[in-house]
Amino acid sequence: MKTVATSLVSNHPMGIEVIAVPAGTKVDLDLRLESVVEGILVSGKAFSVAEGECARCLIDITRDVEASVRELYAFPDSTTAQTIEDDEVLILEDDLIDLEPLVRDELTLQLPLAPLCQPDCPGLCSVCGERLADLEPDHNHEIVDARWAALQSQFGSISEVEEK
Numbered sequence: 120m121k122t123v124a125t126s127l128v129s130n131h132p133m134g135i136e137v138i139a140v141p142a143g144t145k146v147d148l149d150l151r152l153e154s155v156v157e158g159i160l161v162s163g164k165a166f167s168v169a170e171g172e173c174a175r176c177l178i179d180i181t182r183d184v185e186a187s188v189r190e191l192y193a194f195p196d197s198t199t200a201q202t203i204e205d206d207e208v209l210i211l212e213d214d215l216i217d218l219e220p221l222v223r224d225e226l227t228l229q230l231p232l233a234p235l236c237q238p239d240c241p242g243l244c245s246v247c248g249e250r251l252a253d254l255e256p257d258h259n260h261e262i263v264d265a266r267w268a269a270l271q272s273q274f275g276s277i278s279e280v281e282e283k
């Protein structure tokens with residue numbers, strides 16, 4: 120068994136539309152390579168940083184992302200490689216292991232479908248479109264009619280009167 124610390128950089132983003140490890144961003148890999156009868160068993164962890172946008176307030180966010188990987192890379196002449204559909208098994212080509220598809224799949228699975236800048240992100244104001252987290256807590260656009268306000272102060276709370 121061999122332990123390898125390596126990294127890879129993809130020319131394509133790894134993830135989904137709303138959040139992904141951008142193209143050109145390094146993915147660190149801590150891997151164990153085990154020689155088995157059918158090929159090489161690769162397992163370990165992948166670490167990188169994803170970039171995206173908050174699903175509620177749309178600001179840019181970055182997230183550490185970590186994924187476990189485990190895959191058998193079969194020798195081209197092994198029974199596994201010959202009896203399984205092409206796209207179900209990763210074949211060692213010229214003794215090289217192409218880690219990118221595996222790392223891409225596993226990292227993508229760890230990314231949230233609706234990433235948030237903070238767990239309780241209040242989103243955007245429906246009137247002015249500003250980020251509520253950046254605004255005063257009592258932010259609102261209610262225009263108080265001056266005459267109505269005067270009546271209200273005269274009779275107390277008008278909302279107690281039921282409309283029929």
Ligand SMILES: [Zn+2]
Pocket residue numbers: 173174175176177178235236237240241242
């Ligand atoms: Zn947000």
Ligand SMILES: [Zn+2]
Pocket residue numbers: 244245246247248249258259260
């Ligand atoms: Zn507003």
